[in-house]
Amino acid sequence: MYFSTLGFTLLAAIASVASVSAAPATTSSAAATSTSSAPTSTSSATPTPTCNATAVNVKVLNFALTLENLESAFYKAGLAKFNSSSFTDAGFHATVRDRFVEIGQHEADHVSTLTSIIKSLNGTAVAPCNYTFPMNNVTQFMAVAQALENTGVSAYLGAISSLSGNVSTAAATIATVEARHSAYLSELMNQTAFPYAFDTPLSPQAVVTLAGQFISSCPYNIGVTPFNHLNASLPTGNSTMVTTSFNGTGANSTTSYCQFIFGNMTSVSPRSSCALPANADGYVYVVVTNSSTPLNSTNTGIILAGPALLFNGNHTMHANGTAPANGTAPSGSGSGSGSGSS
Ligand SMILES: *[C@@H]1O[C@H](CO)[C@@H](O)[C@H](O)[C@H]1NC(C)=O
Ligand SMILES: *[C@@H]1O[C@H](CO)[C@@H](O)[C@H](O)[C@H]1NC(C)=O
Ligand SMILES: *[C@@H]1O[C@H](CO)[C@@H](O)[C@H](O)[C@H]1NC(C)=O
Ligand SMILES: *[C@@H]1O[C@H](CO)[C@@H](O)[C@H](O)[C@H]1NC(C)=O
Ligand SMILES: *[C@@H]1O[C@H](CO)[C@@H](O)[C@H](O)[C@H]1NC(C)=O
Ligand SMILES: *[C@@H]1O[C@H](CO)[C@@H](O)[C@H](O)[C@H]1NC(C)=O
Ligand SMILES: *[C@@H]1O[C@H](CO)[C@@H](O)[C@H](O)[C@H]1NC(C)=O
Ligand SMILES: *[C@@H]1O[C@H](CO)[C@@H](O)[C@H](O)[C@H]1NC(C)=O
Ligand SMILES: *[C@@H]1O[C@H](CO)[C@@H](O)[C@H](O)[C@H]1NC(C)=O
Ligand SMILES: *[C@@H]1O[C@H](CO)[C@@H](O)[C@H](O)[C@H]1NC(C)=O
Ligand SMILES: *[C@@H]1O[C@H](CO)[C@@H](O)[C@H](O)[C@H]1NC(C)=O
Ligand SMILES: *[C@@H]1O[C@H](CO)[C@@H](O)[C@H](O)[C@H]1NC(C)=O
Secondary structure (H helix, E strand, O other), rough: EEEEHHHHHHHHHHHHHHHHHOOOOOOOOOOOOEEEEEEOOOOHHOOOOOOOHHHHHHHHHHHHHHHHHHHHHHHHHHHHOOOOOHHOOOOOOOOHHHHHHHHHHHHHHHHHHHHHHHHHHHOOOOOOOOOOOOOOOHHHHHHHHHHHHHHHHHHHHHHHHOOOOHHHHHHHHHHHHHHHHHHHHHHHOOOOOOOOOOOOOOOOHHHHHHHHHHEOOOOOOOOOOOOOOOEEEOOOOOOOOOEEEOOOOOOOOOOOOEEEEEEEEEEEEOOOEEOOOOOOOOEEEEEOOOOOOOOOOOOOEEEEEEEEEOOOOOOOOOOOOOOOOOOOOOOOOOOOOOOOOO
């Protein structure tokens, strides 16, 4: 096992799946979805490290490198598979592929920079894993890219409080670039580039639940146990119900809940209605829990499955950034593209 047991504990304890909710828990009888603001700080839950700061930096940077290796391999595979015609055939301008080349280069640069920092700290940088990426066509390739970049932003936000010194600055300079990629990809997919005023930090466990599905084998143990895999898909037609499914404990429970985590907000709904919040107009992480208590960094034991990642909204724009002829960009649940299998 690559990470020590202590390393696992530290990683698992870093900023949690959900932000801490300041609002009272919804009652199980509440039919309506309730939305509560949640501070993004989870510092109160971060334990005092019991090993030195350099060792912690190395472990967390290696977790980041695990993700960057994955992203870098993803763009290499997609760009090897899809040429300019594939992009134009899918309805995108030929130059869009050039932007993907740039994004792929950034990820490769992140890999080499994280590797050098880890080496400079006398650590051993983790090697790439083997991956399986769903990319039947350019649109699916883009949807996975959007999911990976969004998850990457959340992963850095979740990890940053356990990094120290120049290393946290280095991580932040990468995180903002992942956010720029994510914004660009969202616009390409007809979604808003910056849906919320705040972004969502995720714990390593939540990140591995989302990204780990693309790892087919690895020469080392990532040292983070994912939560149960969740399938989720956006509402269709006039419904507001997100459809969820998973295997294992609680899969058929009638008293479970959908928790929607987006921006700095957490919204809880009985799973029987699983109502997508009206203000979740962009990325939204969905988690199924056995309690209606809003998720925070210390109550992750209530998670039955997830997170899954959905992208809601369809804000069609012309390439020049103007709205279509009637001046009203269509929006609303059920019309966005989801990556619910994430
Ligand atoms: C969450 O974001 C909203 C704006 O979207 C803001 O009004 C609120 O203060 C934020 N809450 C926290 C705890 O940051
Ligand atoms: C801190 O951890 C690093 C990496 O494990 C190790 O090389 C170094 O000797 C440790 N320093 C102290 C002061 O314990
Ligand atoms: C790395 O090891 C070298 C050689 O042993 C030592 O001089 C240096 O201080 C170490 N760096 C860190 C960050 O521990
Ligand atoms: C792209 O692939 C996905 C996944 O297989 C499929 O659902 C979708 O219909 C395909 N889109 C096109 C335009 O072929
Ligand atoms: C985005 O909107 C444009 C304009 O209506 C449309 O042609 C295109 O297919 C949409 N793209 C996606 C990925 O939905
Ligand atoms: C990747 O798969 C190949 C065979 O498919 C195997 O030889 C290799 O060891 C795997 N690499 C890793 C890092 O698991
Ligand atoms: C959605 O609601 C509108 C207005 O109430 C109605 O006209 C339409 O038939 C509904 N569509 C579906 C798929 O139920
Ligand atoms: C549940 O298990 C079945 C059978 O192994 C599998 O096909 C399905 O994808 C699983 N569902 C989820 C959400 O993992
Ligand atoms: C849930 O219900 C389905 C259909 O009745 C059944 O096949 C499955 O085994 C159940 N899952 C669990 C975890 O009990
Ligand atoms: C998390 O929620 C639980 C209730 O489930 C509460 O007791 C605990 O204080 C919360 N933790 C934090 C860090 O807010
Ligand atoms: C933006 O592009 C659309 C579609 O090509 C066109 O109808 C519109 O006039 C353009 N608007 C501006 C301000 O260039
Ligand atoms: C978004 O709306 C545009 C214009 O109505 C449509 O062409 C496109 O297919 C829609 N995209 C999705 C993902 O629903």
